[in-house]
Amino acid sequence: MVIWEKGRVLQILEEEPHIQWLTVREERSGERKKAVHYPGFFGGLDPGDQVWLNTTAVRLQLGTGGVHFVAGRIGKDPAPAPVKGHMMKLRYTPWQVALPTGEEPGSPWHQTLQKKRSLEQTPVCIGELHSMLPIAATVWRSLSEDQYPRVVYVMTDGGALPAPFSRHVRRLTSLGWLAGTITCGHAFGGDMEAVNLYSALLLARHALNADLIFVSMGPGIAGTGTPYGFSGVEQGQAINAVHSLQGIPVAVPRIQGKDVRERHQGISHHTETVLCSVALAPAIIPLPSRLPEPIQDQVKQLKRNCLTTHHWVEVSITDQKVEEWLNAYPETIQTMGRKWKEDPLFFRTISVSAYLTFQLWRGIQNGRSVDRAIHEGL
Known part of the structure; x- marks a missing residue:
């Protein structure tokens, strides 16, 4: 289902609050690859950090999505992020996240959507x-x-x-x-x-x-x-x-x-x-x-x-x-x-x-x- 590789962050290519584009080196092959990381899951990464990489899309030679994705950091605890909503997305996976939806009670748009x-x-x-x-x-x-x-x-x-x-x-x-x-x-x-x-x-x-x-x-x-x-x-x-x-x-x-x-x-x-x-x-x-x-x-x-x-x-x-x-x-x-x-x-x-x-x-x-x-x- 998933091809996992250990890697190390070499360089941060682009960085915005919700996404980092990285250059990583695969530990096993030594190859340099592009990877994507979403800081909301584990906190921001820095050069030198060791990470787990989901390399499946690259191995399958896919087009869109054909980059590595950071799926965990090694040797450092993930930085907790504040929970702001009650609706789970990516439900029943290890990456499920609680997010505030426009429909839910407590949203300023709840009454409007009713x-x-x-x-x-x-x-x-x-x-x-x-x-x-x-x-x-x-x-x-x-x-x-x-x-x-x-x-x-x-x-x-x-x-x-x-x-x-x-x-x-x-x-x-x-x-x-x-x-x-x-x-x-x-x-x-x-x-x-x-x-x-x-x-x-x-x-x-x-x-x-x-x-x-x-x-x-x-x-x-x-x-x-x-x-x-x-x-x-x-x-x-x-x-x-x-x-x-x-x-x-x-x-x-x-x-x-x-x-x-x-x-x-x-x-x-x-x-x-x-x-x-x-x-x-x-x-x-x-x-x-x-x-x-x-x-x-x-x-x-x-x-x-x-x-x-x-x-x-x-x-x-x-x-x-x-x-x-x-x-x-x-x-x-x-x-x-x-x-x-x-x-x-x-x-x-x-x-x-x-x-x-x-x-x-x-x-x-x-x-x-x-x-x-x-x-x-x-």
Whole structure:
């Protein structure tokens, strides 16, 4: 289950209150590796400290998450951290932590969550991959001019569980492009904690006053190559949640121009499964205009296969405009190891989804219906 190694901290590469990036030396092999440590578990580490390392992801040659993780310190007692809440995350594991959730008694939002049942037509952009978040946030920032919406990120537990692991969350927060992050389920480390996606959405709207909400898992995604064996099925569950809470679900399709795996070429089989089998409620599905003919055929087949009547909207945005928007973000955005110029269709699809979500928010703010907000903003 787990490959353990002893190691020694050589250098602290980066340090923030909730995460340390380290260089460590494996005791057995002598190799130098990168490792991640969360100080909330054992206290901060210093060069020279001896630690236990979970090296499993590196040994399996995984991508996201393919670093060592500090799982304990040797020769020093762990520094106790104050307990501030009553909801356990990572339950029934040696690393279970007690955290204050927005719903629990004692929270200033407990009474609000007892009463609120609606997102009040808040547009919610729902992505499958974490790399979609910085693209959407950058587009929203570029479109906002002098009226930037309050953007709240709801991070599910389908990928990485600690929010501090995400460089994009840290960067977007420091830029002021995120008004807050809510971690739900067993994900933790956001500005607010939530027991599940439903209450996380309500907290985003009514506690953090979100104008726009982006939902996705943290970094990483689990997949097996089978129709339902991937953690991204949660995108369909999020569509259902937003619809039942009277929000406006905008589902970002995963469309790739390049991928060595046939099942992800063009419209990913993940998107087909989510929209045709998992989502029981209708969603707005933005599509880039001028799709290559084989992908247009895929879209037609997808529409025929979907039992749910989704609202498909074609949006015309050039690659040049997308590149202009993305240049405003000071970090490199990659998806499955590919940058903007290596798969522009993937980035354009997310950009048109963000663009349409923004037009919905602005139109509804101006008193338009959802349909008018969509079509008058295109």
